[in-house]
Amino acid sequence: MEGKIAKLAIIGQGLIGSSITRAVYERRLVTTVTVTDVSDKVRKRVRELGLGHARVVDTAREAVRDADLVIACVPVGQIADVIKDIAPYLKEGAIVSDVGSVKASVVADIRPNLPEGAHLVPAHPLAGTEFSGPDAGMPRLFVKRWCILTPEEHCDADAVAKVKTFWEGLGSTVEVMSPERHDYVLAFTSHLPHMVAFSIFQTALRYEEMTEAEVIKFSAGGFRDFTRIASSNPTMWRDIFLKNREPVLSVLKMFVGDLEHLAEAIENDDGDELLKMFSSSRITRRKVIEKEHISVQQDEDDKRPDVPLLRPYASDDW
Amino acid sequence: MEGKIAKLAIIGQGLIGSSITRAVYERRLVTTVTVTDVSDKVRKRVRELGLGHARVVDTAREAVRDADLVIACVPVGQIADVIKDIAPYLKEGAIVSDVGSVKASVVADIRPNLPEGAHLVPAHPLAGTEFSGPDAGMPRLFVKRWCILTPEEHCDADAVAKVKTFWEGLGSTVEVMSPERHDYVLAFTSHLPHMVAFSIFQTALRYEEMTEAEVIKFSAGGFRDFTRIASSNPTMWRDIFLKNREPVLSVLKMFVGDLEHLAEAIENDDGDELLKMFSSSRITRRKVIEKEHISVQQDEDDKRPDVPLLRPYASDDW
Structure with missing residues (x-):
């Protein structure tokens, strides 16, 4: 289908990877999902959970075969090695993405190892919980959360559009900016x-x-x-x-x-200076709280817990 | 009644002062409550609200007449002036207290102006909200919150016991320590x-x-x-x-x-050093969270909102 991903590969089935696996199934976003993880234990657990009816394979190389979109859901320090490993097995025109919290250095690490026909569209979903591993994943983790895409300037517009559509399909609001x-x-x-x-x-x-x-x-x-x-x-x-x-x-x-x-x-x-400092930031602070209030309302609609800020509490201002 | 306060005076009817006024009425803690505030507007509002059937008078001097316990619920910077003003009007053996967030310097400021027969038992209820003024007060503000008393070493034990009983009556757990x-x-x-x-x-x-x-x-x-x-x-x-x-x-x-x-x-x-730093504090962190969890449970029993910490959330770990 135009603008949509048919075959998805997810490398890594921790919190974020397994949440994507769950979400694409629940939302019928792709035709096939092939997943893997470097850990035997995690792969075994994903098979037990039967996550999103995904096909679980033993290696990243096998997972990326024929994939239209490959998402590396591994710690920031391991992304470069994963890409180096899978590069020769990528389909011509495949889109490669990640979910890392840092972008510029990761792009610099990945870029030299990427085959010419592949498109790099790094992503950072601003979502998470304090838990980790495949059991912690949630299909609605990305709903009403930001996802920032950081494609390079020369990146294929169609590839960026596809990744954008993908994350919007997961429920996120997408923002595009430079890695820096x-x-x-x-x-x-x-x-x-x-x-x-x-x-x-x-x-x-x-x-x-x-x-x-x-x-x-x-x-x-x-x-x-x-x-x-x-x-x-x-x-x-x-x-x-x-x-x-x-x-x-x-x-x-x-x-x-x-x-x-x-x-x-x-x-x-210097009391005057203190008061000046504390007061000068009040407008921004109020805006953050208002924004937060809106987001809390959304969460409540969404039946997901969050930290309400505009409420009476009884523990502060000592 | 032995160990109990009969006549209470509260100077200042902001969030804390008006919460005490409401609480002593709701809990039938004292025989009479006389309150005042330096602001005409606040006094007028307290009269309109009919807070805790308290007698509202125009001056602190008038408020403290015959009082067994006087609580100055004014900003830390104003306590010394209030005490100086009321000192000559205090009953022999009256207990003087406050609710300030700083103790040593306030005790030093107050001490010279206190008449010999009066007992100084400073208090700091660890409670508050982001709102202020007499409309913001809540009768249950102090329930299941700490209240720290900081009497001087030579302080009359009976006076300390009375203030302790008073705050326990408001629902607080009392801790005694030095001002320093x-x-x-x-x-x-x-x-x-x-x-x-x-x-x-x-x-x-x-x-x-x-x-x-x-x-x-x-x-x-x-x-x-x-x-x-x-x-x-x-x-x-x-x-x-x-x-x-x-x-x-x-x-x-x-x-x-x-x-x-x-x-x-x-x-x-230096990744090793970072990991060492982040891990060394985990035990304390966990204990704070566990403590918090207990306190949240209490609050839930208590139908008062709080910030839950042990829950899945979806906004962190970017």
């Missing part, structure tokens, strides 16, 4: 918050003024807001930080500068 | 997270790599977790940071050090 822009945007909206959350636990461990019991007891004062994102997979985040080094370091440096500016104002007893 | 300990514990669990949340919005405004629209659009990647605490009252937080200067600066310095350590590991491509 993606990495700088995500460095702020996602990578910085994770660095902050991971670091604050380091500080907790070093802070001799209070016991661990006290950290836990009184965590509702604001600290617990960091635990959600700090529960994320350490290995995955190590790879993200290392693969997105420059944007991540640049935004981290700015943030440290802003914290130091705040410290200076406190040290100088 | 309170300030260091809260500097980490509450003040640091607020500094981080306020600062990250500063960084957002300065970050030229992305538009405000993009910040808002993609905020679910972790950034939006900071919006809840960054929505807090700027004036209140200015006062807290300035009044708790030393603990706040010391914990902020540690945190900046930890961020710099993280940046160094990323810069040096």
Whole structure:
């Protein structure tokens, strides 16, 4: 069918890969799905689950045979090796994609190993849960979530359109931007918050003024807001930080500068400066909350839980 | 009645003050309640609302007459002036308390102005909402929340016991510690997270790599977790940071050090160190989440909303 993918191959059946496998079946998006995973255990489990009636094969090379679209759902650090492995087995004109959280360095890693006839359309679905593995997948994981595509400028427009249609079929809203822009945007909206959350636990461990019991007891004062994102997979985040080094370091440096500016104002007893800082950002903050409120409403329609922000709560403002 | 407060005076009818007014009525905790507020508008509104059948008077001096317990529910920066004003009008043996988020400096400010017969039992209920004013008060605001008392060592044990019984009557769990300990514990669990949340919005405004629209659009990647605490009252937080200067600066310095350590590991491509950092804190993190889970369960029993942490969500781990 024009603009649609007939034969899909998914390499990797963790949370994201197995969610795609489930979703394409539930939504009847493709004609055939062939999946694989580097782990024997995972392949066995996918067969047991009978996920989306997908054909489970033992190697990536076998999975990609005749595929119109190949999606590598593997950690960012492994994508280049996967592509190198499958490159000779790709069909002429196949579209190659991924789901990684970092784009520029991954594109640079993949590009040299891609056969000339293949089209590279990297994707990053902004969705996930704190769980992993094939059992954690959910067919509606991508519904009403962003998916960012980062094709290179010279990329075949038809291939981009097909991947866009595919993700829209999974329920996502698709945004197209350059890999570099993606990495700088995500460095702020996602990578910085994770660095902050991971670091604050380091500080907790070093802070001799209070016991661990006290950290836990009184965590509702604001600290617990960091635990959600700090529960994320350490290995995955190590790879993200290392693969997105420059944007991540640049935004981290700015943030440290802003914290130091705040410290200076406190040290100088400069109440006016503090008030100016806290008030100047209120408009953006309100917009984020309003946006969030809209998204929560959507989720509620959608019967999926989320974190409501515009509600009375009773644990803050100590 | 032995161990109980008969005559209560509340100075300030904002969120906390008006919540106490509502709660003591609902729970029949005291014989009489006399309240006031420095603002004509607030006093008028409290009269209109008929809050807890409280007697509303025009001045703090009038409110404290004959009171067994006086609670100053005013911003941390104004407590000392309120105490100075009411001191000559306090009954012999009256207990004076507050609800401020900082203790050591406030105790130091109040102490010199307190008449000899009065007992100072500072309190800090760890409860609040993002709303303020007498309309925002809720009679169940303190239920299943901590209330920290910070009496001085020489303080009358009977006075401390009475204030403890009072807060337990409001539904809180009471913890007693020194003002200094309170300030260091809260500097980490509450003040640091607020500094981080306020600062990250500063960084957002300065970050030229992305538009405000993009910040808002993609905020679910972790950034939006900071919006809840960054929505807090700027004036209140200015006062807290300035009044708790030393603990706040010391914990902020540690945190900046930890961020710099993280940046160094990323810069040096030191994946092992990153993994070590992210993993070392997992036990504490899990305990906070478990604790949180328990507290969420309690809240659900209690029909009060909260932020569930142990649930599948679909916006993280990008």
